[in-house]
Amino acid sequence: MKILKQILRTGIVTEPLPSEVAAEIRDIGAKLQEAIRKHFSRSLTIRQVDAGSCNGCELEIHAINNPIYNCERFGIHFTASPRFADMLLVTGPVTRNMEIALRRTYDATPPPKIVVAIGDCGCNGGIFGETYASLGGIDKVIPTDVIIPGCPPTPIAILNGILRAIGSR
Amino acid sequence: MSILKNAILSAIGTEARFDGRNYPASVDFCTVPRGKFIDAARAMKKTNALLVAEWSADESPMGRGFGVFACYRWGAEYLIVRIGLPHDDPIFTSITGKFLPAYRFERQMRSLMGVVPVGHPDARPWIKFEDWPEDAWPLRKSFDASVPMPRVAGEYHFVRAEGEGVYEIPVGPVHAGIIEPGHFRFQAVGEDILNLEERLGYVHKGIEKRFEALSWQEGSRLAGRVSGDTTVAHSLAYCMALESMTGCNVPQRAQWLRALFLERERIANHLGDIGAICNDAAFAFMLYQMSRLKEIMLRTNHKFFGHRFMMDRTIPGGVSVDIDSNGKEHILSELKNLLKEFNRLVTIYDENSSLEDRVRDTGILIPEMAREICAVGIVARASGLNLDCRLQNPFPPYDRIGVNVPVLIYGDVNARVYVRIREVRESIRIIQEIIKTLPDGPVAADCGIPLPDASGFSAVEGWRGEIVYWLQSGPNGEINRCMVRDPSSVNWLGLEQAVLGNIVPDFPLCNKSFNQSYSGHDL
Numbered sequence: 052m053k054i055l056k057q058i059l060r061t062g063i064v065t066e067p068l069p070s071e072v073a074a075e076i077r078d079i080g081a082k083l084q085e086a087i088r089k090h091f092s093r094s095l096t097i098r099q100v101d102a103g104s105c106n107g108c109e110l111e112i113h114a115i116n117n118p119i120y121n122c123e124r125f126g127i128h129f130t131a132s133p134r135f136a137d138m139l140l141v142t143g144p145v146t147r148n149m150e151i152a153l154r155r156t157y158d159a160t161p162p163p164k165i166v167v168a169i170g171d172c173g174c175n176g177g178i179f180g181e182t183y184a185s186l187g188g189i190d191k192v193i194p195t196d197v198i199i200p201g202c203p204p205t206p207i208a209i210l211n212g213i214l215r216a217i218g219s220r
Numbered sequence: 221m222s223i224l225k226n227a228i229l230s231a232i233g234t235e236a237r238f239d240g241r242n243y244p245a246s247v248d249f250c251t252v253p254r255g256k257f258i259d260a261a262r263a264m265k266k267t268n269a270l271l272v273a274e275w276s277a278d279e280s281p282m283g284r285g286f287g288v289f290a291c292y293r294w295g296a297e298y299l300i301v302r303i304g305l306p307h308d309d310p311i312f313t314s315i316t317g318k319f320l321p322a323y324r325f326e327r328q329m330r331s332l333m334g335v336v337p338v339g340h341p342d343a344r345p346w347i348k349f350e351d352w353p354e355d356a357w358p359l360r361k362s363f364d365a366s367v368p369m370p371r372v373a374g375e376y377h378f379v380r381a382e383g384e385g386v387y388e389i390p391v392g393p394v395h396a397g398i399i400e401p402g403h404f405r406f407q408a409v410g411e412d413i414l415n416l417e418e419r420l421g422y423v424h425k426g427i428e429k430r431f432e433a434l435s436w437q438e439g440s441r442l443a444g445r446v447s448g449d450t451t452v453a454h455s456l457a458y459c460m461a462l463e464s465m466t467g468c469n470v471p472q473r474a475q476w477l478r479a480l481f482l483e484r485e486r487i488a489n490h491l492g493d494i495g496a497i498c499n500d501a502a503f504a505f506m507l508y509q510m511s512r513l514k515e516i517m518l519r520t521n522h523k524f525f526g527h528r529f530m531m532d533r534t535i536p537g538g539v540s541v542d543i544d545s546n547g548k549e550h551i552l553s554e555l556k557n558l559l560k561e562f563n564r565l566v567t568i569y570d571e572n573s574s575l576e577d578r579v580r581d582t583g584i585l586i587p588e589m590a591r592e593i594c595a596v597g598i599v600a601r602a603s604g605l606n607l608d609c610r611l612q613n614p615f616p617p618y619d620r621i622g623v624n625v626p627v628l629i630y631g632d633v634n635a636r637v638y639v640r641i642r643e644v645r646e647s648i649r650i651i652q653e654i655i656k657t658l659p660d661g662p663v664a665a666d667c668g669i670p671l672p673d674a675s676g677f678s679a680v681e682g683w684r685g686e687i688v689y690w691l692q693s694g695p696n697g698e699i700n701r702c703m704v705r706d707p708s709s710v711n712w713l714g715l716e717q718a719v720l721g722n723i724v725p726d727f728p729l730c731n732k733s734f735n736q737s738y739s740g741h742d743l
Binding site for chain 2 (some may be wrong): 053054057058061099100101102103104105107108109110111112113114116117118119129130131135144146147148149152156162167176177179180181182184185186187200203
């Protein structure tokens with residue numbers, strides 16, 4: 052009973068995207084709808100891969116699932132297996148110790164294998180650079196379609212990047 | 221005189237030298253002859269001290285061989301024991317027989333520095349993978365970190381269990397959820413876990429080596445990215461170790477703001493954890509409610525401090541952002557609402573019997589074992605150990621405000637949830653006090669540069685537990701070594717113990733209740 056009360060009291064907290072990005076979202080949104088209808092039957096499935104991140108980007112990827120951003124309403128779902136995934140959301144830098152696992156995950160993903168690199172480290176290795184242990188950005192290991200810079204990128208930036216990646220196909 | 225120093229003096233006598241430029245002065249630092257390292261460990265064990273960390277440093281720029289260090293803790297006291305090893309004979313006696321966490325510290329030292337703990341029961345590498353060249357020791361000065369390493373053939377041997385009906389479950393490194401990578405190898409009979417072996421190191425980014433290529437200023441940025449969810453506490457621990465070496469007086473207002481950031485980080489992570497633990501017991505309602513509360517806090521951080529996780533807001537000498545009266549009021553009213561909603565949710569947690577059935581008596585880490593592995597933080601406090609740097613080694617304003625540290629003895633998932641619940645409430649109180657008593661003045665001072673061949677130590681209570689940094693300056697006052705010890709370096713051992721005898725489907729629940737960092741461990 053208390054649970055129901057709390058649910059009703061909270062109401063729907065999902066927000067419309069802030070005005071500064073609303074226009075951009077509207078533009079991509081139209082393309083997105085078209086692209087998802089054509090290629091993904093209105094549902095985009097994502098496999099997230101941490102290829103060496105500090106866990107900061109993961110927090111923000113979690114956040115796009117929270118009730119305020121609620122990415123499910125855009126038809127975005129996260130899956131446990133790369134075999135069901137349309138898109139890989141990869142955080143970096145790619146460590147030497149994760150390189151093989153990342154390649155295998157990529158190989159296990161069916162086409163179209165859209166790859167989105169998240170965060171400054173996913174783009175170019177960030178503060179960790181390229182060393183004996185860090186290979187640098189995601190594109191050093193697997194083909195990358197879109198990059199989302201930021202340390203970490205905000206949930207809005209991640210949503211924008213995903214929309215951009217779908218629009219790019 | 222201190223208990224630990226006394227114990228060293230009575231065990232080793234005048235052969236223990238307490239000299240050198242080691243800071244802060246409140247932390248005793250002694251060099252003992254190589255053969256006495258184990259005697260020091262024995263003496264420490266007798267006083268019931270805990271092993272905080274064990275590490276090594278290549279001191280060849282200062283014309284010496286390797287230094288091997290062990291840091292012990294007893295109550296508020298810290299003591300560091302150092303031995304010197306010649307470059308051509310880098311061996312010392314293992315202290316794993318005395319202190320369990322040395323098991324992984326020493327494997328790590330052997331793998332990354334090439335110093336050999338004689339008598340260690342396990343010669344397998346740690347963090348270093350089987351496909352690294354045998355003689356690749358990245359923490360040695362002679363190792364060029366900019367050159368990619370070739371892959372060589374090799375095999376890692378997991379512990380095996382055999383018998384009728386025993387089977388293995390390999391999990392990872394890529395897990396089912398949005399979490400960090402690591403490998404778990406279970407041996408099970410039916411649903412019961414016989415043994416769990418962790419295999420970590422997948423997110424080894426070469427952080428400790430990277431520090432040595434950076435300036436002291438840049439170092440605080442890197443420290444803020446050791447474990448992204450603990451960015452404030454890691455930056456703070458790094459800065460405090462550095463400031464102890466340079467003798468920097470951090471302005472009061474900066475110290476208050478640092479404590480504010482630290483407590484906000486604690487609340488945000490605890491909210492996320494409580495929700496995620498309940499979600500792993502199939503109670504998704506709590507995840508969404510808690511993540512909503514967390515998101516509200518992150519937005520406030522962004523609004524007033526310019527970053528959702530307050531990354532890079534703690535800098536050497538102080539903080540990089542101030543707060544105005546508008547911000548203070550906003551935070552106070554935000555916390556008032558937070559506390560009201562949080563308490564309502566805790567009642568729901570308490571009254572849900574199907575949830576209680578999952579979290580009670582699951583994943584028990586008994587107090588004796590918690591002590592044995594020298595656990596820290598939430599994990600320690602849920603298993604009867606009263607350890608909290610904010611209590612035992614407070615920096616202002618904690619010494620004035622005081623901290624009520626929750627300690628529970630059951631050591632199960634529920635205890636780890638409840639320690640978090642009480643800490644959220646306590647942190648709300650602390651923040652209210654911080655804002656009420658925030659002094660005026662500047663928010664940063666000039667940090668300065670350390671003297672050559674000096675060392676600095678710090679311990680900060682992050683949301684997971686005690687974070688330790690040890691910095692050493694080289695002959696030109698540059699970074700010669702930065703040792704990072706995240707709470708995860710010891711607490712991961714606790715998870716292996718806590719899941720024994722539990723059923724495999726409860727593993728995610730146990731794991732989430734520990735929620736240790738992979739990145740902070742792998743470095």
